[in-house]
Amino acid sequence: MHRNHSYPAPRPPPSALAIIDGEHRSLEAVLRALRRYVGPLRHHRVKPDCEVFATILSYIETFADRFHHPKEDEFLFRVLRERTRDADRVLLALQHEHAAGPAEFNALKRALLRTRGGGDWEVEEFAFLLEQYTASQGDHLRNEDGIVMPLARRFLTPRDWEPIDLAFRANRDPFFGIGASGPMGSLMKCAVAMA
Ligand SMILES: [Fe+2]
Ligand SMILES: [Fe+2]
Numbered sequence: 001m002h003r004n005h006s007y008p009a010p011r012p013p014p015s016a017l018a019i020i021d022g023e024h025r026s027l028e029a030v031l032r033a034l035r036r037y038v039g040p041l042r043h044h045r046v047k048p049d050c051e052v053f054a055t056i057l058s059y060i061e062t063f064a065d066r067f068h069h070p071k072e073d074e075f076l077f078r079v080l081r082e083r084t085r086d087a088d089r090v091l092l093a094l095q096h097e098h099a100a101g102p103a104e105f106n107a108l109k110r111a112l113l114r115t116r117g118g119g120d121w122e123v124e125e126f127a128f129l130l131e132q133y134t135a136s137q138g139d140h141l142r143n144e145d146g147i148v149m150p151l152a153r154r155f156l157t158p159r160d161w162e163p164i165d166l167a168f169r170a171n172r173d174p175f176f177g178i179g180a181s182g183p184m185g186s187l188m189k190c191a192v193a194m195a
Contacts, residue, residue, distance in 0.1 A: 016076070016161060016168040020149070023068050024141050030056055031141075035134045041127035048115045048126060057109055065105065069098040072144070075167045076152060083155040090147045097140050108133050 014022075034056060040046040077091050111126040156164075 013165070013169060016164040017149070017153070019168040020072075020076075020144075023063075024145060027060075027064055027068070027137070028141060030059055031134045031137055034130055038127050038131045038134070041123055041130070044120060044123065048112060048123065050112060050116060053112050057105070057112070061102075061105060065102055069101065071167050073098055075164045076148070079156060079160045079164065080148065080152050083157075083160065084151060086155075087148060087151045090143055094140065094143060094148070097136070101137075104133060104136070 034053075037046070037048070037053075041048060073095055077087075077095065080087050081091060108126075108129045111122070111129050114122045115126050
């Protein structure tokens with residue numbers, strides 16, 4: 001007897017729009033987790049847990065600074081500039097922020113190291129830099145979500161999206177995305193949940 005098997009239709013690959021949105025939500029979760037530490041650190045209620053912070057910060061370093069931001073510069077922002085001048089100002093500011101990000105981030109990491117064996121002053125310095133960093137990164141994401149992405153949706157053609165889609169599909173979010181089941185993914189989820 002012949003039986004009909006129904007197989008689920010293959011899922012279309014995710015678009016860059018969906019991937020960028022997902023990556024922004026992951027980064028937001030990380031920033032929220034970091035921000036929750038600012039008050040307790042400042043009021044000396046907790047000492048920084050270097051292992052938790054090192055895990056969260058390595059997520060930003062390995063994923064956001066090495067993959068996410070460079071792909072925005074190289075693919076999305078470049079094409080958007082060719083299609084409209086409306087985004088010029090915000091794109092210039094965002095690219096400066098991408099370029100400045102690693103130095104800001106390294107200052108934060110150095111301040112974290114100084115809290116090891118340091119006193120109240122070192123912890124306060126770390127809390128101050130953490131607050132600054134999370135605020136500036138939050139503004140950065142809001143400008144991309146609120147200004148850049150709507151302009152990209154409006155001005156980019158389906159053909160423009162093709163290389164952008166390909167570039168972002170090649171991203172591998174080591175913690176929240178495809179590699180999230182690995183040991184770093186579990187550790188990261190734990191770190192964010194603890195914050
Ligand atoms: Fe960005
Ligand atoms: Fe972004």
